[in-house]
Amino acid sequence: MREKLQTFAGSMMVPIILLVIVGFYVSIASSFTGYILTEGTLLYNLFTVISSIGFMIMRYLPFWFAVGVAFGLAKKEKGWAAFSGLIMFMCFNTVIGTYAGTQGWNMDTVSVSHLVDNLGWAADKAKNFNSLWKDLAGMFTFDMGIFSGILTGVVTSLIHNKWYKKTLPTVFSFFSGPKFVIIMITLISIPLGIAAFYVWPVLAAGLQAMTKFITASGLFGTFLFGATDKALLPFGLHHLIAFPIEYTRVGGVMEIGGQVYEGVRNIIVGQAGSPDATGYIVRNFTTGRILFQFGGLPGAAFAMMATAKPENKKKVASIVIPAALTVMFVGISEPIEYTFLFINPLLYYLIHVPLSGLAYVLTELTQVSINGHALFFMIPNLFQPHKVHALSLFLLVPAYFAAYYFSFKWAILKWNIKTPGRGDEEDEIKFYSKKDYRDKKDGSALANEIVAHLGGPDNIDNITNCATRLRVTLIDPNKRSANNVWVSDLKAKGVVGDGKAIQIIYGPEVSTIATEVKEVLEID
Missing domain, CATH: 3.30.1360.60 (Glucose permease domain IIB)
Known part of the structure; x- marks a missing residue:
């Protein structure tokens, strides 16, 4: 099970690449069209086009997940798998819409006014049912968000991996291999879509209950998310807890400028593109990373350098300083985390994990509202600084540096943990300096x-x-x-x-x- 979950989590990174681009396109382009340039000018029109590309990517997220997940999970013939993922996604949603039509449902009959006036439904029941549906690229179907893309991508990969080498009798040989997969996809999409017609309303109710739980759990839920996210990192499963909150309705739903956004990261992008927004959501389950990426992990790294043997301090610095800068600039924290994780997991789980959870709580308590959690991803804030509310970080980041520095230094010396530069033999703990990379x-x-x-x-x-x-x-x-x-x-x-x-x-x-x-x- 862990093997399959790891592979699945890795495949999710394929479509996520697009969302990094979206953040820059929408944030920067919208700042020019909303606050800087005059409407009708050449530059204004150019930035409007760039912004529209970003919003288009957001609007069709399920498509990218269907293609990306199928591509990522395919063992061979990945191009065919990606193509098959798109076909499965279109067939799946077409089946849902068509079958719903046979049951009397279409865009008119699922409207709140029709349900209340003609069918006598209660207003709340009508609104909940109406929220299940949407028009997606001209298809009447369920509003499943990225779940429809993930589902069809996974099913496509299973079909593809099973039959991409399928051989048929000579007379039908044209339909062998990946083309046989296409045939099976169109057929399997029928029972899959019909099953979804009955199952999704139940799952949607479960997601709604999960959203209410996360909202009602307050700061405890925030701490639990931050600590669990880090606790799962060594197993490669941390994406599975972050993705639903960041990119699905589990993380919340907000209407911005007439467009509904699901998931905290998508909501932030919507706020970046709205001239009416005065800030970003506070409870976004991401700003907590700023504390341990700018303060905590650099503090832990410098604690390793401080506790190294005198003759090894320069050598330790050659890996500590670049690693600390990498964490702050691009948010890649694993080089530092895995240094003490593999030397002594207690450093990771008894100090880093709980302090990570606390970081999310502190940024939420102090109402930090900012787009991005590393310097590179914070660039769009330069164009819309009025939406940033983060003065508390000037106190919290140094405090976190001190907390990590002194706690790691104490633990290393107390239990004589062999962090870099403290081993008895040079090869006991491997360093990776600039010379190591050149050689x-x-x-x-x-x-x-x-x-x-x-x-x-x-x-x-x-x-x-x-x-x-x-x-x-x-x-x-x-x-x-x-x-x-x-x-x-x-x-x-x-x-x-x-x-x-x-x-x-x-x-x-x-x-x-x-x-x-x-x-x-x-x-x-």
């Missing part, structure tokens, strides 16, 4: 060694990557090299998992490494 092996050579240490091409069932890790599914886990070999000989920062599903942590350069490995394996 790093050629990418193709490293990729060949990675494949060899995974037990060879025939032992690799599937390989993908997220922002910092290679995610590998093996046929026989006993054929791969031990964890310490990956760290000492293959430039990895650590390995997660001990079964068929493992994750090899390489940091931000993992995308290049993954491409090289796939070329060695001759897969797309």
Whole structure:
């Protein structure tokens, strides 16, 4: 189960890439059209076009998830899988709308006025039923948000992986392989869509109840989210708790300028694009990251440097300072987190996890309202500074630096934890300085060694990557090299998992490494 969840979480990162672009397009372009430029000028029209692209991506999020998830979960022939995901999504929603029509439902009959005036429904019941439906790219269907894209993407990948190599008799050979998958998708979409017609209203009620629970749980729910998000990071499952809140109605629903936005990240983008918005939502389950990315983790990193042996301090600084800057500028925190996670997990779970949860609580208590949680992603705020309310960060960030610095320093010295620079032998804990990266092996050579240490091409069932890790599914886990070999000989920062599903942590350069490995394996 963990293997499949890890793979699924990784596939979700494919469509999420689009949302990073959306944030910049909408925030920056809308600031020019709303506050700076005069309507009708050439630049105004240009930025209007850019903003419209961003809103278009937002409007059709389910499409991108259908294609992206199918692509990400496919083992081979990923291009065909992505194409199949789009077909499944369109067929699925067409079936829902058509079958609903046979039951007497269309855009007119699901309107609140029709339900109340002609069918005698209570107003609340009518509004709840009406909220289930929408017009999506000309299709009358359920308003499932990205869940429809995720569902159809997952189902498509299952069909694709089962039948993409299907062979048929010679007379039907044209329909073999991926084309057979297309046929099966159009057929399977029928029972899938009809089943969704009956099941989705029940699930939607469950999501509504979950939303009410999160809202009613207040600061406890905020703490629980932040702590759980970090606690799941080592297992590669943290995306599964963050995605529903960030990109679905579980995180809340808000109407902005006549457009309904679901999920806290989507709501923030909507507020960035609205000239009437005076700030961003406070309870957004993201601003807590600012405290441990700007203050906490740099504090922990400098605690490692302070406790290193005198002769090793410069060497430790060569990894601590770049890693701290990376956290603040682009929000990639795993190089620091995995340094103390693998040395002593108690540092991670007894100090970092609870303080992470508390960070979300403090930013919510002090009403922090800002777009982005790392310097790079905060650039749009420069164009709309009047929407930012974050003065408390000038006190909270230094406080978090001090809290992490002194707690980590105390724990390291108290229990003599062998953080970087404190080992008895140079190779006991591996450092990665600038010289290490300059001397790093050629990418193709490293990729060949990675494949060899995974037990060879025939032992690799599937390989993908997220922002910092290679995610590998093996046929026989006993054929791969031990964890310490990956760290000492293959430039990895650590390995997660001990079964068929493992994750090899390489940091931000993992995308290049993954491409090289796939070329060695001759897969797309």
